[in-house]
Amino acid sequence: MEHLVTSNLRLGIIAGGQLAKMLIQDASKWDIATYVLDGDEHCPARSIATGFQQGSRLDPEAVYRFGKAVDFLTFEIESIHAEALKRLRDEGLPIAPDPSVLELIQDKGHQKEFLRRQGIPSPSFRLFGGRDEVLRALASGGLRLPFVQKLRKGGYDGRGVVVVDHEGDLANLLDGPCLVEDRVEIHKEIAVTAARNRHGEIRCYPVVEMVFDPRANLVDHLVCPADLTEGQTRAAQEMAASAAEALRIEGLLAVEFFVDRRGQVLANEMAPRPHNSGHHTIESVVTSQFEQHLRAIFGLPLGSTHLKLPAVMINLLGAEGYEGPVRYQGLTESLALEGVKIHLYGKKTTRPFRKMGHVTVIAPTVEEALERARRVKELIRVVS
Numbered sequence: 352m353e354h355l356v357t358s359n360l361r362l363g364i365i366a367g368g369q370l371a372k373m374l375i376q377d378a379s380k381w382d383i384a385t386y387v388l389d390g391d392e393h394c395p396a397r398s399i400a401t402g403f404q405q406g407s408r409l410d411p412e413a414v415y416r417f418g419k420a421v422d423f424l425t426f427e428i429e430s431i432h433a434e435a436l437k438r439l440r441d442e443g444l445p446i447a448p449d450p451s452v453l454e455l456i457q458d459k460g461h462q463k464e465f466l467r468r469q470g471i472p473s474p475s476f477r478l479f480g481g482r483d484e485v486l487r488a489l490a491s492g493g494l495r496l497p498f499v500q501k502l503r504k505g506g507y508d509g510r511g512v513v514v515v516d517h518e519g520d521l522a523n524l525l526d527g528p529c530l531v532e533d534r535v536e537i538h539k540e541i542a543v544t545a546a547r548n549r550h551g552e553i554r555c556y557p558v559v560e561m562v563f564d565p566r567a568n569l570v571d572h573l574v575c576p577a578d579l580t581e582g583q584t585r586a587a588q589e590m591a592a593s594a595a596e597a598l599r600i601e602g603l604l605a606v607e608f609f610v611d612r613r614g615q616v617l618a619n620e621m622a623p624r625p626h627n628s629g630h631h632t633i634e635s636v637v638t639s640q641f642e643q644h645l646r647a648i649f650g651l652p653l654g655s656t657h658l659k660l661p662a663v664m665i666n667l668l669g670a671e672g673y674e675g676p677v678r679y680q681g682l683t684e685s686l687a688l689e690g691v692k693i694h695l696y697g698k699k700t701t702r703p704f705r706k707m708g709h710v711t712v713i714a715p716t717v718e719e720a721l722e723r724a725r726r727v728k729e730l731i732r733v734v735s
């Protein structure tokens with residue numbers, strides 16, 4: 352820790368979205384200098400970073416050049432040129448999490464194989480080379496409806512995922528290397544973030560429930576703690592911890608799960624970074640996910656993940672029908688409500704369903720937090 356502060360250590364963060372911005376907010380408390388690489392010169396993190404380099408995270412030269420100008424590297428997104436990171440690592444740059452973890456997670460097929468190898472329950476799946484192969488398997492009876500097709504690479508926020516319930520849905524099949532898995536009858540979607548440092552210390556955050564906006568395929572709101580049985584809570588936390596340990600990750604690992612109609616907890620996917628489902632930790636947990644990520648990547652003692660108060664988080668999404676310079680309505684009225692914490696990411700323009708900010712509501716009970724969050728949702732509008 353002393354070394355971090357007194358050596359003027361330069362922490363590089365690949366991509367400058369809201370996750371990087373919130374990571375920098377915590378890094379600045381420890382006086383760590385932060386440098387951001389992003390293709391967008393107006394990215395949210397730029398306004399508070401010590402330095403900024405414009406460039407694509409998928410361009411090996413840009414990633415390499417950026418890495419050469421910092422002392423330590425981390426990231427806030429999965430889609431990064433992993434070979435460039437490996438080259439930097441092999442030349443001695445400390446990078447956490449390790450590029451090999453990132454590479455595994457970039458491919459949903461490899462992620463699923465990893466979960467299977469670890470004996471972590473998840474929907475059963477098969478890998479395919481492309482759409483035609485899926486259709487042939489169906490025709491030959493080797494595959495049955497319903498199922499879910501997922502592209503192995505490049506999907507996010509529901510893009511790259513097709514739920515096939517009926518024959519008619521087959522027209523939506525995507526082409527490219529993919530996996531096909533059992534369609535789960537989802538009762539709830541939940542997430543657990545685990546943190547692990549190089550000394551093997553692991554801590555898990557309380558389980559959150561994610562409630563999706565079906566039109567945008569984005570989290571509409573999340574609730575912490577999730578309403579689960581003790582057994583389900585324990586199962587989700589144990590699976591997240593065992594995945595973090597098996598990967599020997601240094602940093603955060605957010606794991607999303609389904610709870611099916613029979614109450615079974617099944618792992619869905621992992622992210623090796625701070626996560627949208629952990630924003631509430633800034634106000635409601637002793638150690639925020641962002642501070643924890645810093646502790647974990649630098650090999651510092653992990654902080655308490657004790658929940659101080661129940662929380663509900665809502666994403667502030669661009670309203671439908673508006674595109675252009677952003678205006679917010681209803682912020683003042685919302686601030687008048689007890690326990691309401693507003694975060695605006697500083698994106699200059701809005702478009703339908705763009706993540707522009709979030710609000711965390713903390714309250715003595717989940718019910719009160721939900722009630723106030725509902726009120727905030729009615730009050731705040733993101734328009735142009």
Ligand code: ADP
Binds near residue numbers: 532537
């Ligand atoms: P992404 O990488 O886009 O977040 P996910 O794997 O989380 O992809 O899938 C997006 C959404 O699709 C999930 O939140 C869930 O609602 C639905 N989904 C994904 N996998 C399944 C499945 N096996 N069964 C039923 N629904 C699924």
